[in-house]
Amino acid sequence: MKVLKTLATALLATAALTTASLACELTLKSSDTHPDGYPTVEAVKHMGKLLNERTNGRICVEVFHSAQLGQEKDTIEQTKFGVIDLNRVSMGPFNNLVEETKVVSLPFVFKGVDHMNRVMDGPIGEEILAAFEPHGFVGLAFFDGGARSFYNRVKPITKVEDLAGMKVRVMQSDIFVDMMSALGANATPMPYGEVYSAIQTGVIDGAENNWPSFESSGHFEVAGYYTLNEHLIVPEVLVMSKASWDKLSAEDQAAVRQAAKDSVPVMRELWQAREKVSEEKVRAAGVEIITDIDKEPFMAAMDTVYEKHVTSDKLKDLVARIRATD
8 A cells, every 4th residue: 555655646746747848758757855956956957957958858857856756765666666767865775675785874984975986986886886776776876965973952962972862863774773773872763754843842862964954954943963973974876767767778778877977076066065055054053063072982883783784795895895995
């Protein structure tokens, strides 16, 4: 019933296609949980513009932002069935489906955002994109998800012990749950769209995310403490339904893949600008920003997470190669 419901939602949304997209021979429906104007949303719009130009107007991309087609877990199902053609998704919800995504979702696996981009732009990134195909998806490109840090409504977090017993929302991923358990907190997986009210009503104490998401979601309005510990630097992924992909000619497949790749620099430029704007807005709202923090104890606490999730030789090799990338 849940699948039928989400499929019905997508079919209803299809009726909202614009007049411009109806003029195309093929309109690809793309989903994003973020609001209109968000860097990932604008990047996929840019991809659509490039694709339309390069196919002489034959192919359009219609971006359904603000979770119009559902939360990420639901849209992944719809994408696999081919009801949604393109989907910008956080890496966490894919962890239990595409094994290779676990590695780039590990806490502190990247040295920084620039390091993450170098890794994902290279052969390791291509290897991970290829790993989506056996599961019904075609990996097209990686977007910048920034550095994720903790925020809450209760108190400043300056050390690991401050997290003890706190109820913290995480994405629906075993790695994220185990990360919080290793830090002594009570992990609470829930959809992104439910976090604001959950913090506001005290169902949870806080969550973790990057500057733009903390700001655009309005979470800063109900969580007055933001700790810049940057425990996760997780890329986001743009995937296409394998069912939709297989309907394209080889020429159109190449056009889609190249347009997606060419949207990445645009996304990163928008992201950097948005981070600055979001930080300024959050600081102006009076949120207490905690920067005096020793990351080493946080990193040391992750040993059990790595031991549990990096078990195969393939994943151990990926971790080693990521850490060896300059």
